[in-house]
Amino acid sequence: MVASKSGNKNGNPDTTSDAKEGYAARANHPPAFSKEEELRALRDMLLIRRFEEKAGQLYGMGHIGGFLHLYIGQEAVATGVFMARREQDDVITSYRCHAQELLAGADPKAVMAELTGRAAGVSKGKGGSMHMFHVAGHFWGGHGIVGAQVPLGTGLAFAAKYNGEDRACFTFFGEGAANQGQVYEAFNMAALWKLPVVYVIENNRYAMGTEIHRATAKAEELFMRGAAFGIPGEQVDGMDVRAVKDAAERALQHVLSGKGPFVLEMQTYRYRGHSMSDPAKYRSREEVQKMREERDPIEQVKRRLLEAGWATEDDIKAVDADVRKLVAEAADFATSAEQPPEEELWRDVYAEY
Amino acid sequence: MAVVVRMPALSPTMTEGTLAKWLKTEGETVSPGDIIAEVETDKAVMELETDEEGVLAKILVPEGTANVQVGAPIAVIADEGEEFDLDALLTENGGTAAVSETAPAEEAAQSTPAAEAPAAPAVHIAAPTPADEDDEDAYALNGAPDPARNLSITPPARSDPELPEGTEFVEQTVREALRDAMAEEMRRDERVFLMGEEVGEYQGAYKVSQGLLDEFGPKRVVDTPITEYGFAGLGIGAAFAGLRPIVEFMTFNFAMQAIDAIINSAAKQHYMSGGEVQVPIVFRGPNGAAARVAGQHSQDYSAWYAHIPGLKVVIPYTAADAKGLLKAAIRDPNPVIFLENEILYGHSFPVPQVEDWVLPIGRARIARAGTDVTIVSYGMGMHYAMQAADALEQEGISAEVIDLRSLRPLDMPSVIRSLKKTNRLITVEEAWPACSIGAEICRRVMAEAFDWLDAPVLTVNAKDVVMPYAANLEKMALPSVEEVVAAAKHVLYRD
Incomplete structure (x- = not known):
């Protein structure tokens, strides 16, 4: 990792010595959250974690099939970005999409029912884990081909600019996707046409089973990936929801000001395998354990809430219990809801006039 | 607990x-x-x-x-x-x-208590349902799916608009008709824009977009970098948001760079989202062999795209069809592949001068009526089919030529109606023979009109080789009028 420098008095990171102007490595001192922000972050992140844990459990019981990519460990990234984004801003991501779907406002019951392939699922049971959308909440999926959502998100930003709308697009992709050619085709057009798009690289250090240094040149500097196009970038502690929100807010201001796109490299970590059938033998149990013990995004928020006296252990347990109840209800619903009717096979291949 | x-x-x-x-x-x-x-x-x-x-x-x-x-x-x-x-x-x-x-x-x-036992795979045999004498029933409202034939889209009920008496026709090239279609739709709808390589300042690599930049400006006539994968994906994202992009590929040979975006990101999106996301986009440009440009610049992709649920595929031959179908494609809420032909750009055809010439996607056109043999073709294939029909007439054979115009949906009711009249059928196309549109027509005819055939169906295709550069070999690789004539005579047992 790039050596972190202390932040300036605004909490913004300084530029590293070896990076050009406009590029910054992670800040260690993001601005503090208010009590309300800490509580929102706690609840959102707990919802994602408990939802994903339950999904993993349902997979083990045979209720969920196919691929299931869990977000456990990465909760601060989506949560922080959604705290920074305004209601009208678009979001698009890869197949690891349950967190964004929930944060965009989809009903956990309908999301879980999509995982179990039921008619009441968000995509009527026809998309599954990797293809979830919530257009009412400006969330555009849920894309199964590595990197494909990057030009799509750039196109959403193109439409915002074309229509003269006050809207930006947060386009998420992993550090594995960051090596895809189409990402740079999109970067080029976004920079050329000054499109309001924030590229959020979720660097969880493993592209399936490949540790970042085995597949990525300049692996420590993904935030510099836009440099050739003049796109500024910043490296962010993606385990600290405050740092994520702060960086996402500043990136959003940048892209909305007409200066073109921005790259955020979120340094994060997934605790589970790439998908459920991944035994994750490419890393040690100690490495995962160390991350959980020292950097867990939810534990960080809990600790701050307790230290500030904003919540008691019991208060936090109550939030957790509430979220667990919501998730348990979602699981009950998803395992008892009807399968899609046979006619559904033929619906939605084409949109009607 | x-x-x-x-x-x-x-x-x-x-x-x-x-x-x-x-x-x-x-x-x-x-x-x-x-x-x-x-x-x-x-x-x-x-x-x-x-x-x-x-x-x-x-x-x-x-x-x-x-x-x-x-x-x-x-x-x-x-x-x-x-x-x-x-x-x-x-x-x-x-x-x-x-x-x-x-x-x-x-x-x-x-x-295993939780896992549901998978049902035995249902073997679905398409019911042999020969179309009725009055086969208008075979056309569906809005191109609805037809589970009996295992198809997700069938031809729409709407046929070509009737022309008012005394409608004037003007000779126009296919190139001009395409430009007029885009200009009319851009005037009509602010959301429509054109993007692609050299579409603006250069006025189009094949001059199809000539004059559009002057009229609509750079916001709506967007010159892109030479990055097909990127700008196809960008156009699809813009279509998610409600714009109506026309993405021009300089030729469809280069669209292979973007085929993942076209199929995975455009064609499948509406279905995978349970109907939540629509992708109203047109991908257009020249398809198939031009002249002397060899292997990588001469491929016909008609069958490739016609294979994909979620896409509509249009391939006009005449200028009137090019105009009416491109306008329909731009208004369609689905991704439409619009296949043009470089050689046909300069050919002139009469175009009706009516206020708003829009044709239904999925309806074939009887290009020439006849009684002895049906020749089904599309796009550049029509060039051979029409000449062959003339040649056959010299020998006293009356050929009916059907121009498919759309490959998805495929207007089989029109083909079968003609077959019932002639009882003999050949297909003509510039695509390779394996898994071609001709092969698909054979499949459908076997299932739906076998008893009406008096001879096996023959297909005339490009040869199953990479397009050679040498002039004589290139000519051999493509279908010819002679081959079409020979095929027609063969199914009439007159060779």
Whole structure:
């Protein structure tokens, strides 16, 4: 990792010595959250974690099939970005999409029912884990081909600019996707046409089973990936929801000001395998354990809430219990809801006039 | 409350595994996220994580046990100090049999409580449903699916608009007709814009977009970098947001760079989202062989795109069809592949001078009426088909020529109606023979009109080779009028 420098008095990171102007490595001192922000972050992140844990459990019981990519460990990234984004801003991501779907406002019951392939699922049971959308909440999926959502998100930003709308697009992709050619085709057009798009690289250090240094040149500097196009970038502690929100807010201001796109490299970590059938033998149990013990995004928020006296252990347990109840209800619903009717096979291949 | 921990399925195909190791002992506290055991399958060793809070109260399956069925109880987690009745707990949670005796995989799969047994695959044989004498019934409203034929879209009921008496026709090139269609739709709808390589300042690599930049400006006539994958994807994202992009590929040969975006991101999106996302976009440009540009610049992609559910595929021959169908494609809420032909750009045809010339996508056109043999073709293939019909007439053979105009949906009712009249059918296209549109027509005719055939159907195609550069070889590689004439005479047993 790039050596972190202390932040300036605004909490913004300084530029590293070896990076050009406009590029910054992670800040260690993001601005503090208010009590309300800490509580929102706690609840959102707990919802994602408990939802994903339950999904993993349902997979083990045979209720969920196919691929299931869990977000456990990465909760601060989506949560922080959604705290920074305004209601009208678009979001698009890869197949690891349950967190964004929930944060965009989809009903956990309908999301879980999509995982179990039921008619009441968000995509009527026809998309599954990797293809979830919530257009009412400006969330555009849920894309199964590595990197494909990057030009799509750039196109959403193109439409915002074309229509003269006050809207930006947060386009998420992993550090594995960051090596895809189409990402740079999109970067080029976004920079050329000054499109309001924030590229959020979720660097969880493993592209399936490949540790970042085995597949990525300049692996420590993904935030510099836009440099050739003049796109500024910043490296962010993606385990600290405050740092994520702060960086996402500043990136959003940048892209909305007409200066073109921005790259955020979120340094994060997934605790589970790439998908459920991944035994994750490419890393040690100690490495995962160390991350959980020292950097867990939810534990960080809990600790701050307790230290500030904003919540008691019991208060936090109550939030957790509430979220667990919501998730348990979602699981009950998803395992008892009807399968899609046979006619559904033929619906939605084409949109009607 | 005490809960039973069960043997998990760790992949879609796992039915049983070995409980390799317990990482917690009886009496030890566990929290959500703790790894409590290792499970071994024939493929890998997996970790079993718990979501429960409490104490590992009882281990039911000792470590090292093989052939533990998925779903079998392996442990109990309870609250600290909680007492529970193990037998009652297991009974209410279904079954105690933890280990299959001789590891019969089928048995294990059957007794898996949670996994639903997959139904036997339904073998669906397309019902031989010859179209009625009055086959207007075969046309669906709005191109609805036809499960009986295993098709997700069928030709629409709407036929070409009637022209008012005295409608004037003006000779126009296909190039001009395409430009007029785009200009009219851009005037009509602010959301319509054109993007592609050299469409603006250069006025189009083949001059199809001539004058559009002057009229609509750079916001709506967007010159792109030479990055097909990127700008096809960008256009699709813009269509998600409600714009109506026309993406021009300089030729469809270069669209192979973008075919993942076209198929995975555009064609499948509406279905995968359960109807939530629409992708109103047109991908257009010249397709097929031009002249003397060899292997990589001469491919015909008609059958490739016609294969894909979620796409509509249009391939006009005349200028009037090019105009009316491009306007329809731009208004369509689905991704439309619009295949043009470089050689046809300069050909002139009469175009009706009416206010708003829009044709239905999915309806064929009888280009020439006849009684002895039906020639079905499309795009550049029509060039050979029409000349062949003239040549056949010289020999006293009356050929009916059907211009498909759209390949998806495919207007089989028109083909079959003609076949019922002539009882003989050939197809003509510039695409390769294997899995071609001609092959698809044969499939449909076999199922739906076999009894009306007096001879086997013949297909005339490009030769199954890479397009050669040398002039004589190139000519041989493409279909010819002579080949079409010979095929027609063959199905009439007059060769």
